[in-house]
Amino acid sequence: MSQNIEHVKCLIIGSGPAGYTAAIYAARADLKPVMYMGHEPGGQLTTTTEVENYPGYPTGVQGPKMMEDFKAQAERFKTDIRYGHATKVDFTGPVHKVFIDENTEIHADTVIIATGASAKWLGLPSEQKHRLNGSGVSACAVCDGFFFRGQEVAIVGGGDTAAEEATYLAKLCTKVYMIIRRDELRASKAMQHRAMNTPNIEIVWNSETVEVHGDKMVDGVTVKNVKTGELRKLTVTGFFVAIGHKPNTDIFKGWLDLDETGYIKATPGSSRTNIEGVFASGDAQDKIYRQAVTAAGTGCMAALDAERYLAAKGIH
Ligand code: NDP
Numbered sequence: 001m002s003q004n005i006e007h008v009k010c011l012i013i014g015s016g017p018a019g020y021t022a023a024i025y026a027a028r029a030d031l032k033p034v035m036y037m038g039h040e041p042g043g044q045l046t047t048t049t050e051v052e053n054y055p056g057y058p059t060g061v062q063g064p065k066m067m068e069d070f071k072a073q074a075e076r077f078k079t080d081i082r083y084g085h086a087t088k089v090d091f092t093g094p095v096h097k098v099f100i101d102e103n104t105e106i107h108a109d110t111v112i113i114a115t116g117a118s119a120k121w122l123g124l125p126s127e128q129k130h131r132l133n134g135s136g137v138s139a140c141a142v143c144d145g146f147f148f149r150g151q152e153v154a155i156v157g158g159g160d161t162a163a164e165e166a167t168y169l170a171k172l173c174t175k176v177y178m179i180i181r182r183d184e185l186r187a188s189k190a191m192q193h194r195a196m197n198t199p200n201i202e203i204v205w206n207s208e209t210v211e212v213h214g215d216k217m218v219d220g221v222t223v224k225n226v227k228t229g230e231l232r233k234l235t236v237t238g239f240f241v242a243i244g245h246k247p248n249t250d251i252f253k254g255w256l257d258l259d260e261t262g263y264i265k266a267t268p269g270s271s272r273t274n275i276e277g278v279f280a281s282g283d284a285q286d287k288i289y290r291q292a293v294t295a296a297g298t299g300c301m302a303a304l305d306a307e308r309y310l311a312a313k314g315i316h
Pocket of ligand 1: 122156160181182242244287
C-alpha cells in the first residue's frame with residue numbers, strides 16, 4: 001500500500017545519459033521533471049574508466065565524472081533528482097502510475113523511460129576483479145578497444161555484437177581471439193563471413209573461459225576445449241565480453257510492446273511507445289548502438305516528444 005501519492009507532469013525513470021539529457025531538456029521546457037535514479041545512479045558509465053569518445057571532452061573524462069557533470073547540468077535547471085527504484089507501473093489510465101520502492105506512488109502525465117540495459121558477464125571472479133578495477137576487462141569494444149591498440153586481445157561471444165566488435169578490434173589490435181562455446185557462430189551470415197575472413201582474428205571453437213589472469217592488469221586468459229578438455233593459455237592484455245545485454249524493462253512487460261529480447265519498441269523516428277504519454281529512450285530501446293552519445297540523443301527526443309504531447313493535451 002503506497003503511503004505517498006504525488007502528481008507530476010514529467011517523470012523520468014533512470015539516471016544514465018538518456019535520463020539526464022531528458023531531464024535537462026524537460027527542465028528547460030518547464031516540465032518540472034522528477035527523476036528517480038534507480039539502483040545504479042549514473043548508469044553503466046559509472047562502472048567504466050576513461051571515456052574518450054563523448055564529444056565535448058577533448059582530453060577524455062572518467063565515466064563517473066562525466067555522469068556527475070550530467071547530473072550537475074540537470075540540477076542547474078532544477079530537476080528534482082531522487083533516490084529510488086521503480087518497482088511497478090500501471091499504465092491503464094490517462095495518468096500513468098509508477099510505484100517507487102515500497103512506499104511512493106507517482107501519478108505522471110508523461111513518463112520517460114531511461115532504465116538502460118545491463119551487460120551480461122560470465123561471472124568468473126577473475127573477470128569481475130578486472131572489470132571492477134578497470135584493469136583490462138570490458139563489455140564494450142567501441143568504448144575501450146582503443147586502449148589496447150597494438151596489443152593482443154580476446155573476445156567471448158558468437159553473436160552479431162561479438163562479431164562486429166571482433167572486427168572493430170582487429171583494426172586496432174595485432175591479434176583478436178574470438179572464444180566461441182560451440183562449433184558455430186550465432187551471428188548473421190554476413191557478420192560471420194566478415195569475422196572469419198579477417199586475417200588477424202582467430203576463432204577458438206568449442207571453448208569456455210576458465211580464468212582471466214593478471215595481478216594488476218590482465219596478462220592472459222585460459223580457455224578449455226569443452227570437447228577434449230584441453231586447456232590453452234592465450235596471452236592477451238584485454239578481455240572483452242560480448243555475450244549479450246539485458247534491457248532493464250521487466251516492470252513494463254504486459255504494458256509496453258517489447259521485442260523478443262525485451263527491448264522497448266519505440267515508433268521509428270520518435271520515442272513514442274504504444275502507450276500515449278510514455279516515451280522510451282536510451283539502451284532500454286536500443287540494442288544496436290548502445291553508446292552514451294546515442295542514449296543522450298534519444299533522451300533529448302523523449303523530452304521533446306513529452307513536451308509536444310503535453311502541449312497538444314493542453315496540460316500546463
Ligand atoms: P546474442 O544473444 O545474439 O549472442 C550472444 C552470444 O554470446 C552467443 O554467441 C552466445 O552463444 C554467447 N554466449 C551467451 N552466454 C555465454 C556464456 N555464458 N559463455 C560464452 N558464450 C556465451 O547477443 P548480441 O549482443 O550479439 O546480439 C543481441 C541482438 O542484437 C541480436 O538480435 C543481434 O542480431 C542484434 N544486433 C544487431 C547488430 C546489427 O544489426 N548491426 C549489431 C549487434 C547486435 P550461443 O550462440 O552458444 O548461445
